[in-house]
Amino acid sequence: MATTLTGGNPHIVTLPNTPSTSAASPQTIIQQWFNALQTQLSRPDSIDLTNIFHSESWWRDMLALDWDMRTLHTASEIQDFLRKRQSQTNLSSFKLQDKGKWVPRVEQVVDGLTWLSSMFFFETAAGKGKGMVRLTQSDDGHWKAYAIYTSLQELKGVEEPLGKRRAEGTTESMPGGLAGGTWIERRKRQHEFLDAEPTVLVVGAGQAGLNMGARLQNLGISCLIVDKHERVGDNWRKRYRTLVTHDPAEFTHMAYLPFPQNWPQFTPKDKLGDWFEAYASIMELNVWVQTSVVSAEYNDASAEWNVALSRGDGSQRTVRPRHVVWCTGHSGEARIPSFPGQESFQGTLYHGSQHTDASDSDVRGKKVVVVGTGNSGHDIAQNYYENGADVTMLQRSGTYVITADKGVFMMHEGLHEDGGPPTEECDIVSESLPFPVQFALSVHGTKRFADAEKETLDGLRRAGFQLDFGPDGAGIARAYYTRGGGYYIDVGCSQLIIDGKIKVKHSPRGITGFGPRELRLEDGSALPADIVVLATGYDNMRTTVRKVLGDKVADRCQDVWDLDNEGELRAMWRPSGHPGFWYFGGNLALCRIYSKFLALQIKAVETGLSTGKRDQQRANKI
Structure with missing residues (x-):
């Protein structure tokens, strides 16, 4: 037992x-x-x-x-x-x-x-x-x-204004009545925070920041969201041209506002960017675009931040929130390795985060090496092949592969699927088991997916692609929550590998350096290359904090992601180690689900139910 x-x-x-x-x-x-x-x-x-x-x-x-x-x-x-x-x-x-x-x-x-x-x-x-x-x-x-x-x-006593508790909406029912202005007059003042400081500053207006802002405002907590891009949704629009979400629509709803019934199963990046922009408007979120954090200092005595912001019009504004929520993306800061001889390389070398589209230049016949076999590596390799390049993927260690048309839908059977139970109930059930137990159950699920996808997986093995189902065979679940990567959700590239249209080179010991037109490997071989794309992943979110906010803040924060000794994710959606500072990120579904819990933690601090100090101290010990 x-x-x-x-x-x-x-x-x-x-x-x-x-x-x-x-x-x-x-x-x-x-x-x-x-x-x-x-x-x-x-x-x-x-x-x-x-x-x-x-x-x-x-x-x-x-x-x-x-x-x-x-x-x-x-x-x-x-x-x-x-x-x-x-x-x-x-x-x-x-x-x-x-x-x-x-x-x-x-x-x-x-x-x-x-x-x-x-x-x-x-x-x-x-x-x-x-x-x-x-x-x-x-x-x-x-x-x-x-x-x-x-x-x-x-x-209790601060329930969200949902359903029968919704606001009346007439000017007379608003605080101060007509003297306080009409809805649009109030919105303009609220958006610029002319009358009061924001209680929470959210940095980043992607799925994390927008879900977070909506939850906070629904709990009556004033929130300013800042984003460096020109428009809300640009964090998706400005990624590579062929990107679509890898999770189905029923799984990726935003808080309070599900996608329409005719929404596609997998959302193109520009369509999702437009949805984010509409969401920010519909939910009345206070978003300042083209705005960056210049500096931030925390006053322990007053439990307050002093944050200098630079706005797109050249002006600066200092705000004094009690909380900062860091929503710059779990995959935010590119991990860019360097290699001997790199400066002598006469071709093109760049990180996958900088990829836009292979059609930006004539790549027909060019030899392209994509270093890395995660989602981005596969998508970029497929993009180059479809534009006529001779593509090789360089694989150092095994990768878990699951197909979007079979395995992904099997993952969501009985929960987040068309015609399924209410999203709010599915969210409860999907998060209700401890991660270690989820992983143990995933071992059985991963075997079922592999049986359904046997033809694809066998084809990849024959093509020399190394598969990795994880140390316990838990597949994508363990890979995502412990590594934040190491998997590919197949949307077409696997068949190109199976057919030999995209080649795979396995190099367990990695790269020794570059020559003028080649990539040299530890086994003594070399790959001719005109273009090398480093699809080598991203650093811990704490790296971004250190880069933007400095050592004083970063040193008090924990690293983010992977499981702590209890089996919960480190620092994400919960105390970070630094008072008044919270990390928030993840895929669309996780941002919908955990935005509720982080908003409640902040509300508990603001209402005196929690000091936050004990939990921050405990976070530093785990």
Whole structure:
């Protein structure tokens, strides 16, 4: 029954084996379990989980028990944590979901693992939330918790103005009535922050910054978003010409505003840029484009930033927010290696982030080497081939490959898909398992995807392309959350490799240097090259912080991404280590989901529910 740790990686776990079951009444069993949990929670100092949690159980919490994101593993650890927090938290009022997909039910998860699951609602002293519970059966027949998830969704007394709570909208109903001006007159003053300082400065107006701004403003927190580009959405428009999103539409909605029903499954970059621009207008976000951060200093005594901004018209403005949210992109600062002899190279050399389109010049017959086999490397190689170049991809280590037309849709089966459950419920379910457990389940999913994509994968192997399914075979899930890369979502390049139209050179020991017209490899061979594209990825977001804000700020921040010792992402969407400073990024879906949790953390600080200091201190220790 145990979930065990294996190997040298603390986040590789073995899923439990459970007895086969045909539970007659999942609702009764789960309700009885919650009754027992509530009994224990009613006596905080002496909580005893022995009879309702397996020894190797999990509790993932988003702000309900602590103003941070926590993954607790083992019943004893969960018990100790609840004893320390329950008297303040007052976790209570559990209610099972009674309609929709995630009512109490039996789930055959994978071979050998069956659990009872249900979505549920709860309250705390601070707010209300939703969660998921999974119970597995012991050999003696007792149902105990294998995994529970609690996520705070709203704060009491500061609920979002949604649905029946929406604003009336008439001039008379606005603060100050007509004397305060019409809607457009107020918007102009709000946009320029003529009457008050912004509480939050968001740096970057991509999917992270826009989702963040919308969530904050809906909680009544004034927010200024600044972006260096000329228009909102240029962070997508100015990327290479052929780029489209690799995730389907139902997965990539923005907060509060889903795509129309006729939206394409995969969004072209310019179309997405236009959507961002429209979103900023519709959501009434205060965005200053062509604006850059010149300097920023934090005053610990006043818990306030002093940020100098340079605007497109040449003017400067100093703002004093209490929080800075860094939304410059998880893939923001290019990682550009240098090599011996590079200055002698007579061809063209550039990083993949600078790629626009191969048709910008006549590349027919030119020998192009693309260094790197992630998403960008494949897309750039395909772009050059389609414009007549002789293309070779240089691969140092294996890459995970999943196809957009099969594997990607299999990943979202039963959740974010056309005709599926509400997005908000899918978001709860998709984040409800601890990352180590998600990875363990992904091992089984990755095998299913590989079976469905066998023809493509076998073809790549025959072409000399090295595949890597991860240290535990978890595929894209582990690659994304621990490395931020190392995978390719195939939108056509794999077939070009299989057909020999794009060549692959495997060089495990890498590059030794450049000659005038060649790239020299550690194995003693050389690749003739007129153009070399370094699709070598991006640095940690902290690198950008150091570059823009300086060492004083960066030294207090943590590195971002990969899992901490509990199994949560380091510093992202949660305390960064620096007071009043938050990292925020990820794909469109993650920015929609986690913008809620970061906005709630900031609101908790602003309302006095959280000082933020304890969580920042704890972040520095993890």
